């Protein structure tokens with residue numbers, strides 16, 4: 001689903017690379033954490049996958065498409081297939097919960113009856129049933145993140161990328177958000193979560209991809225936040 005081959009990314013020619021010769025692949029339907037200290041390259045990895053940045057060298061394949069060779073006209077279709085969630089929610093403050101989620105489908109030109117069906121269904125999925133008429137400021141942080149997740153998944157993307165989705169939330173709310181991401185993963189969506197949050201990574205015991213100064217230093221099929229002594233590299237088939 002996502003494959004990086006010897007990917008190096010430099011924001012400027014002189015500086016150290018933000019990603020340094022990274023090779024990894026994430027299969028369709030997988031759930032993985034991307035961990036590492038601040039500045040280790042987690043967000044850069046996500047930016048390459050949504051084609052917001054282009055790798056300096058190496059190749060990035062998403063859903064079988066080599067992003068180096070992706071024509072500009074195909075970028076919107078690539079992004080339609082990827083939902084993104086950030087730490088700071090990024091909701092439209094002057095729109096209701098329902099309108100925030102509906103807006104995504106309106107921009108994609110979906111028909112009214114489709115929007116009318118999908119928005120309540122998605123709000124239900126994220127646990128916001130009955131809160132469609134609230135404004136973002138009338139919601140807790142956890143609820144606002146649920147709206148952001150609803151907005152990311154309402155278009156039924158094959159991939160969901162979450163960059164520090166629990167960074168602004170207390171531990172209990174963080175655990176609920178991660179449970180929601182797991183539920184979305186169970187519907188078949190490939191989920192990658194960049195995080196500093198040790199407790200969620202330790203509790204879930206899922207795949208852990210660890211970056212250090214842009215280098216891939218650990219890729220374990222099952223693991224906690226802290227590095228093990230043996231660093232296992234998982235490899236699998238290509239999608």
Ligand SMILES: Nc1ncnc2c1ncn2[C@@H]1O[C@H](COP(=O)(O)OP(=O)(O)OP(=O)(O)O)[C@@H](O)[C@H]1O
Pocket residue numbers: 011012017018036037038039040041042043044045
């Ligand atoms: N737009 C940019 N221009 C120049 N350098 C950048 C830019 N964005 C990131 N970098 C650098 O690239 C490296 C990796 O940054 P990145 O944001 O990917 O790390 P991160 O692991 O996501 O960090 P954090 O956990 O703090 O979000 C850092 O050294 C950072 O300073």
